[in-house]
Amino acid sequence: MTTAEPGSPAGEFDLGALLAERGAERYELHTRHLNHQLPRMLHTIGFDKVYERAEGAYFWDTDGNDYLDMLAGFGVMGLGRHHPVVRRALHDVLDAQLADLTRFDCPPLPGLLAERLLTHSPHLDRVFFANSGTEAVETALKFARYATGKPRVLYCAHAFHGLTTGSLSVNGEDGFRDGFAPLLPDTAVPLGDLDALARELKKGDVAALIVEPIQGKGVHATPPGYLRAAQELLRRHKALLIADEVQTGLGRTGDFYAYQHEDGVEPDLVCVAKALSGGYVPVGATIGKEWIFKKVYSSIDRVLVHSASFGGNAQAMAAGLAVLSVMENEQIVANARATGDQLRSRLAALVDKYELLADVRGRGLMIGIEFGKPKSLKLRSRWTMLQAARKGLFAQMVVVPLLQRHRILTQVSGDHLEVIKLIPPLVVGESEVDRFMDAFTAVMDDAHSGSGLMWDFGKTLVKQAVANR
The missing domain is CATH 3.40.640.10 (Type I PLP-dependent aspartate aminotransferase-like (Major domain))
Structure with missing residues (x-):
């Protein structure tokens, strides 16, 4: 039972009190009353975060950690969140x-x-x-x-x-x-x-x-x-x-x-x-x-x-x-063009550096990063294992550490696609580009080392993909 704010009439609806009392039940409520597969999926890939507030191109969790939003609610948040x-x-x-x-x-x-x-x-x-x-x-x-x-x-x-x-x-x-x-x-x-x-x-x-x-x-x-x-x-x-x-x-x-x-x-x-x-x-x-x-x-x-x-x-x-x-x-369209060109060109420069990176394409702040079969034997065998279980698992392996280790939210661009799509709020600038590039380079370095947590997580995804067949 919720209580009214001090001085408010008894029984008056109080949204703040309701969220304070029941907000922690968010995943349980979805499991019981909404699409029960959503919390299951989020838990499987480690995306079951609790975001408390948001502004512009960032979220903050209950510990005060900031997360860079490169998804914009599937493109809904063109101006970022809560533009004044x-x-x-x-x-x-x-x-x-x-x-x-x-x-x-x-x-x-x-x-x-x-x-x-x-x-x-x-x-x-x-x-x-x-x-x-x-x-x-x-x-x-x-x-x-x-x-x-x-x-x-x-x-x-x-x-x-x-x-x-x-x-x-x-x-x-x-x-x-x-x-x-x-x-x-x-x-x-x-x-x-x-x-x-x-x-x-x-x-x-x-x-x-x-x-x-x-x-x-x-x-x-x-x-x-x-x-x-x-x-x-x-x-x-x-x-x-x-x-x-x-x-x-x-x-x-x-x-x-x-x-x-x-x-x-x-x-x-x-x-x-x-x-x-x-x-x-x-x-x-x-x-x-x-x-x-x-x-x-x-x-x-x-x-x-x-x-x-x-x-x-x-x-x-x-x-x-x-x-x-x-x-x-605020010249939003011009910013999308300039910032998008900067981000896309910096990503494209990595194609020759990383054999798992196949292509970078798009316009403005709609960018696709595609991964492909590597040439080296060690990486090729791991890639083949993922593809045999389910196409698209490597892209998911990139998305997860971007969030868990670098606090950057991205998405795989479609079912069975080895493509990450970047569609951030159109207000992002050079500092957000720098942060994403640092994180993406670190994840790619880890993937090409052939060891580490990233490939361990890949094994978990393979087991999940086989179990769902």
Whole structure:
């Protein structure tokens, strides 16, 4: 039973007291009431930490140790945690006691945020606000199919666009799709393969191609010229280009949108979410051309044909406006470009030094570090052992000591991938680059020594992988 703060009415909800009393039960609560495999997984790899607070690009545990965040909540925390401008905007909008979500008025905040978003994609005209990236994708799929009158949506192999039924239909990873069929009519084409795209378009039933300018799974960018050539093919066949910028948008790659790295690319629909609210409030947006929106909302009778109960809510809109203001005033996009170039070039310089390091790629502060089969016999035998148990274990072996020994949070970039993805908050700078480089070099040195705690942990992962087969 929680108690109220001194001087507060008896029985009043007290969040601080509740967390003080029950916060230590966090892992037990998840085991009993939520996804029970999550705490099990975190315990297995030693990620079952207790973080007490966070600010900017750092967490702190109960002992006061700081942890560098190179994950940004899967890209949600573009400005880091608890940016003061975004916090103030949320306090202000709550204090304003606005008549929010009446559903039968036109509040100013959604219109103002739409106006600001559209300045970054001047070839587009209108915005639909939802609550997440997957909802933004669902909107784009529905709009594309309705506007073109065609049923089929193309996507690229290994793509990730969300996990609801529609977005799952354009998800290129079988592990997410297994057991959830039947899905929407869809077809995967290899990333960058224009001939495969042309063959599918000739069938005449394709509504759109949805594509991540840089795929989150494995951090693979579309080849130079691909987006523009694909756009021309799609237009020829009266199909649409949908750019999924949920992770790559809002400055992540060193331009406001990743498709803007290629001249002449003007998607018909663009999906954004994640960093748009600074990580505070769920939000998503589908930005599109005038004719598409006017076809979907073609009459007064169709005014609510596609809507979202919480879409455009005042808290999300205020946060979004604050985020865009910060991005402009603090030159966030320029920092992502400069810091990302610095980090990527320093990592790329290590490829010739470490035989287990195969490639470094990406744009801005979206960087993939890929590991590969070594040449030396001693390391090759260990690598082969890991691969036989489960592909992706070596990358996990790197991620774990980065956290446990160097207090840096990273992630493996996808199931069965030997790739680490770095997507830190866009506010990181030279000191964070130095800290990561020192830690990563130390982990690589340990891995190439052929002994030590890292390979001992590898044996633990092998046993776990075999047990889960």
